[in-house]
Amino acid sequence: MDAASVSQQRVTELLVRWSQGDDAALAELTPLVYGELRRLAHRHMGGERPDHTLQTTALVNEAYLRLADQTNPRWQSRAHFFAVAARAMRQILVSYARSQQSQKRGGGALKVDLDEAALLSPEESKEIVDLHEALEQLSALDSRKAQVVELKYFGGLNYDEIAEVLKISPVTVRRDWKFARAWLYKELHGAA
Numbered sequence: 001m002d003a004a005s006v007s008q009q010r011v012t013e014l015l016v017r018w019s020q021g022d023d024a025a026l027a028e029l030t031p032l033v034y035g036e037l038r039r040l041a042h043r044h045m046g047g048e049r050p051d052h053t054l055q056t057t058a059l060v061n062e063a064y065l066r067l068a069d070q071t072n073p074r075w076q077s078r079a080h081f082f083a084v085a086a087r088a089m090r091q092i093l094v095s096y097a098r099s100q101q102s103q104k105r106g107g108g109a110l111k112v113d114l115d116e117a118a119l120l121s122p123e124e125s126k127e128i129v130d131l132h133e134a135l136e137q138l139s140a141l142d143s144r145k146a147q148v149v150e151l152k153y154f155g156g157l158n159y160d161e162i163a164e165v166l167k168i169s170p171v172t173v174r175r176d177w178k179f180a181r182a183w184l185y186k187e188l189h190g191a192a
Contacts, residue, residue: 086155
């Protein structure tokens with residue numbers, strides 16, 4: 001067995017222990033998942049300046065706090081944990097993007113701390129909100145395909161991990177991804 005699969009199994013074991021109320025498991029889990037959460041956040045923040053590490057750190061910390069603050073987590077596996085993390089990151093990014101757009105239109109004086117203000121550029125804010133709205137439309141048509149996009153794009157999960165989370169075959173995941181990608185492209189770029 002290679003080191004990566006041992007690490008994945010260890011993460012799953014710790015998630016199960018944490019779900020059963022073992023707070024010590026959370027302390028041991030943190031260094032194992034933090035790097036992966038950081039990698040996911042870095043993917044989302046890729047359009048920003050490379051020297052601006054605050055953005056990635058702010059997103060990771062906010063997502064991790066939301067995950068760790070759950071009262072009764074019921075993690076099924078490592079893939080399930082990262083799927084929930086992906087959703088948390090998406091919600092955080094959409095909230096910040098909407099907040100920035102609201103401020104740009106003069107929509108009330110919102111208190112925004114320095115970390116939040118540096119998180120997204122105005123262009124990224126619009127793109128994230130547009131993607132979120134398109135995903136909501138796709139979800140109304142076919143929620144599974146929208147979940148595949150969320151897990152792949154926001155969660156960085158591979159086809160096998162997505163299949164595990166959604167309890168479908170990897171072939172179905174690939175088909176859903178191909179369809180959803182084409183559908184989203186058409187929605188976001190018009191029927192050119």
